[in-house]
Structure formats: structure tokens, C-alpha cells
Amino acid sequence: MQLDHVTTPFGRRTMTYAMLADQITAAEIDDDASVDKWKIYQALCEARPRLGITDRALAVLSALISFYPKAELAAGDSLIVFPSNAQLSRRANGMAEQTIRRHLAVLVSAGLLTRKDSANGKRFARRSRTGQIDEAFGFSLKPLLARADEIRQLASEVEAERLHMRRMKERLTICRRDVIKLIETALEEGATGDWLSVQDEYRAIFADYPRKPLLEAVIAALDEIEFLRENILNQLENQLKTTRTSGNAHENERHKQNSNPDSLIESELRLEKTQGRNPDPLDRNDVEPAVREIKSASTGMGQGGEAGSTRQQGEIPDGLGQKPFPLGMVLSACREICDYGPGGAISSWRDLMGAAVVVRSMLGVSPSAYEQACAVFGPENAATMIACILERAGHINSAGGYLRDLTSRAERGEFSLGPMLMAQIRANGPGERRVG
Incomplete structure (x- = not known):
């Protein structure tokens, strides 16, 4: 088909093939086509990422649409609006006129507007004696009507992607x-x-x-x-x-392991055997203070106390709490305790328990509070508790009172050591573990 006329831009603005294609598309609208101007504008806002236009350009387009007097864009109307840049600035919340001109050029390049410039480039309308508009020069909104289906499709695709x-x-x-x-x-x-x-x-x-x-x-x-x-x-x-x-066999194995409450820590003995080490009397002296404290809580003997007890010197009773956590996990959560181990490092539960006795005294935890924790948590987990308290010593007013509170809560079933360790691991973040 042929256009009745082709509108070229005023002044030094050049005519492009895309502008000509937009005018041809706008001329092919069906005579009965119409669309609600604000609904198509809302769809255009949704499809904005696909069309490559900014929100500021849409604000200028909204101001232009507001100058069209009817609620619907119909093919039978001229669909030309002709406000001045000053009027557009007032309706675009005071946007600068230079900015308005730049965004108008973006809308034309995107094929959402077409220009119908007058001979001198001004925007105006000629009216008949009855007040009807005979001819207008400004911006045509016909591309919005012509591309309504495309804009709706793009809007639905963007919504589906979102x-x-x-x-x-x-x-x-x-x-x-x-x-x-x-x-x-x-x-x-x-x-x-x-x-x-x-x-x-x-x-x-x-x-x-x-x-x-x-x-x-x-x-x-x-x-x-x-x-x-x-x-x-x-x-x-x-x-x-x-x-x-494994069934009952597993339970029996555990029962045999803990059948003697006065035995030494079996995990440490197994570790020493698998590594081919023989117990060193000097190593036992390192943990002797912890042994004495734990024994005093569990044997009930006085100062004379050899009667009625079959425990050998240095034996540590099993606690009533859960089984110990992996030593590597404890040291990953509690790094400060390593400084109090033999030679500034901890390589076994025996080292950790000896260090816990030193830290207990340093933090002002009474022997009775530590002995109660050993009875409830077990000696390994009690030492782990002391290591955790050392990590947060700057935030705890009374370490002894804090340990007693956690022990009493554990007796009531209201506290577990696992979450406390995990919270400390997360607080430390990734880092090097000082294990000897």
C-alpha cells in the first residue's frame, strides 16, 4: 500500500528507514481498532526491559498520553498530541526541557511515537470555525495502537520470566x-x-x-x-x-563400652593403641588436676578416702550426658583453648581436659560448678563447655554462674551442647585449626 503522505523530521534531524517503517505500520491499522490508552501504557511499563526504554522515557510518554482527551486510542481519530516542551515539563514533574527532548528522541527511535512536524517545527493545531481540529502537528500515538498486540505479548513474557x-x-x-x-x-x-x-x-x-x-x-x-x-x-x-x-548388636557394643563407669576415657585409649603409643606417666601427670576434681565429684570420699572404692588412681568416670563430639569439631569451634594445652597445642582429649582445668581456674569457675558439669555432661563435654565459655569470656559476666545455669538446664532437658558448638563454628568462620 502507499501512504497518503510521509512526514519527515524538521531541521537537522535525519529520516531513517525505521521511521518510514513505523509510519507504514501505523497506516495499516484496522479502521475499527481501539485500545484503552492507560491499559496499553501499563502493558508498556511491563514490557519496558524488552523495548530498551528507560523509566524516565516512560514518564515523558505518560505526560504525552495525558494530553490526548479521550480514554481510548481509536483508528478513526488523528491521535496527534501537540503540547509544548514547557507543558510537558509541568506534567512530567518539572523535568528539564533538554531531558524531555532526549527522551522524546528515545521514544521515536523505539517506534512508540512518530513525528508529524510542521513547516517551522512548532507543535500546534488548526481549527475550523466550529472549533474542530482540521490539522495538527506534533507527536502521533498511532504506533501504540498499531503495536498493541505486540506490547501485550511482550508484557506477558516479561511477567512469566519474573x-x-x-x-x-x-x-x-x-x-x-x-x-x-x-x-x-x-x-x-x-x-x-x-x-x-x-x-x-x-x-x-x-x-x-x-x-x-x-x-x-x-x-x-x-x-x-x-x-x-x-x-x-x-x-x-x-x-x-x-x-x-545392626540392631541390638550395636546397643550391646555401646553397653559393654560404658559398663565400667570408672574406666579411663576409652576413645583416648583406643587412639593410643591404634597409633602404637604406650601411655606415658608424664602425660598422666598433665591431666592429674582434672582427674582429682572429677574424682572428688563422683567418689564421695573424704580426705582419708580409700575405703569402699575400687577406682584406680587417675581414672575418670563417664558422665551422664551425651557422647563427646569429634575433637576436630571442638577445636574448630574453640580455638583459644589451644593456647593452654601442652606446648601451646592440643592433640587429644587428655590435653583438652588438662587445659580446661587451667582455664576453669583462670575464669573463676569454682571446683564444685565444674564437678557438677562433669557429672551431667561427662568429662569430655564439660571440658568442651569450658572451651566454649573461654571463647565468649568477654560477653559473660560470671563464668561460674553461666556454667551452673547451663548445667541445670541440661538436667531439665532444656540445653544441648551441639547447637552451641555450631553457633561458635559459624561465628569463627573458615580458618586454620590449631591441632597438634
Whole structure:
């Protein structure tokens, strides 16, 4: 088809092939086509990322649309608005006229407006004697009507992408929460496996995660974290199945292990045997103060006290609390305690318990409070409690009172040592563990 006339821009502005194509598209509108001007503007705001226009350009377009008197853009009308830059500035919240001209050029380049310039470049309208507009020069809104279906389609696609992005972020958040809590559970329950390495793998996934990620970055992180979660679940599930199939044999093994409440710490004895070490009398002297304190809490003997007791010198009673946490996990959470070990390092539970006695006295914890903690938590976990209190010594007014409170809460079933360790590990962050 041929246009009745082609409008070229005034002054030094050049005519482009895109401008000609926009005018041809606007001329092909059906005679009965119409659209609500504010609904198409709302769809345009949704489709803005696809059209490459800014929010400031949309503010100028909103001001232009407000000058069109009717609620609908209809093909039978001229659809030309002709406000001056000063009028546009007032309706665009005082935007500078130079800025308005720049954004008008953006809207024309995007194919949302077409110019119909007069001979002198001014915007005005000629009216008949009856007051009707015979001819107007300004900006034509016909491209909005011509591209209404395209704009709606782009708006729906942008909305679908936004919804998909929100769902992917929700899945990522849930998966991250699952992984963190599963790792915490594995550490608290003492599940076999290198869970600290799993934590490092989790951190590596989000090391380069952007602050405002694109959809591709979210999907990539989601794939990796879901794979990690699947591996964790498989490992924990296999351990649960192994525990169930072992049945009573496992319980009997534990019963035999703890049948003698006056024996030395069996985990340390097993460690020494597997490493081919023989107990050194000097090593026993390092932990002798802790032994004496624990014995005084559990034997009930006086100063004379050899009658009625079958315990040998240096034996440590098992506590009534849960089994000890891995020593590496304790030292990862409580790094300050290493300075009080033999030679400034801790390589065994025996070293940790000896260091705890020194720290207990330094913090002002009474022997009776420490003895009560040993009876409730067990000697290893009581030493771990002292190490945790040392980490937060600057925030605790009375270390002895704090230890007694935690002990009484544990007796009532209101406190567990695992979450306290995990919180300290998170507070420390990744770092080098000082294990001898």
C-alpha cells in the first residue's frame, strides 16, 4: 500500500528507514481498532526491559498520553498530541526541557511515537470555525495502537520470566536451608564423614554468586546445591540403614563400652593403641588436676578416702550426658583453648581436659560448678563447655554462674551442647585449626 503522505523530521534531524517503517505500520491499522490508552501504557511499563526504554522515557510518554482527551486510542481519530516542551515539563514533574527532548528522541527511535512536524517545527493545531481540529502537528500515538498486540505479548513474557525467576529463587532458598540444617544435624549427631569439607563445598558454590543474579546464575547455583543436597541425603540415609540393620548388636557394643563407669576415657585409649603409643606417666601427670576434681565429684570420699572404692588412681568416670563430639569439631569451634594445652597445642582429649582445668581456674569457675558439669555432661563435654565459655569470656559476666545455669538446664532437658558448638563454628568462620 502507499501512504497518503510521509512526514519527515524538521531541521537537522535525519529520516531513517525505521521511521518510514513505523509510519507504514501505523497506516495499516484496522479502521475499527481501539485500545484503552492507560491499559496499553501499563502493558508498556511491563514490557519496558524488552523495548530498551528507560523509566524516565516512560514518564515523558505518560505526560504525552495525558494530553490526548479521550480514554481510548481509536483508528478513526488523528491521535496527534501537540503540547509544548514547557507543558510537558509541568506534567512530567518539572523535568528539564533538554531531558524531555532526549527522551522524546528515545521514544521515536523505539517506534512508540512518530513525528508529524510542521513547516517551522512548532507543535500546534488548526481549527475550523466550529472549533474542530482540521490539522495538527506534533507527536502521533498511532504506533501504540498499531503495536498493541505486540506490547501485550511482550508484557506477558516479561511477567512469566519474573514469575519463573521468583520460583527459582524460592527453590534455591529452600535448598540452601536444607543443606545447612542437614550439615548441622550430621555434626551434632556425630555422623561419620568429612562434614567440614561439605561445608567448604557449600561455601564454594556461592563464593562468586552475584548480589543481583540473572536467571542463568540462579539456575546454575540451584543445580549445584541440589546435587550437593542429594549427596548429603544419600550419605545420611545409608548411615541410618546401617544403624537399623545392626540392631541390638550395636546397643550391646555401646553397653559393654560404658559398663565400667570408672574406666579411663576409652576413645583416648583406643587412639593410643591404634597409633602404637604406650601411655606415658608424664602425660598422666598433665591431666592429674582434672582427674582429682572429677574424682572428688563422683567418689564421695573424704580426705582419708580409700575405703569402699575400687577406682584406680587417675581414672575418670563417664558422665551422664551425651557422647563427646569429634575433637576436630571442638577445636574448630574453640580455638583459644589451644593456647593452654601442652606446648601451646592440643592433640587429644587428655590435653583438652588438662587445659580446661587451667582455664576453669583462670575464669573463676569454682571446683564444685565444674564437678557438677562433669557429672551431667561427662568429662569430655564439660571440658568442651569450658572451651566454649573461654571463647565468649568477654560477653559473660560470671563464668561460674553461666556454667551452673547451663548445667541445670541440661538436667531439665532444656540445653544441648551441639547447637552451641555450631553457633561458635559459624561465628569463627573458615580458618586454620590449631591441632597438634
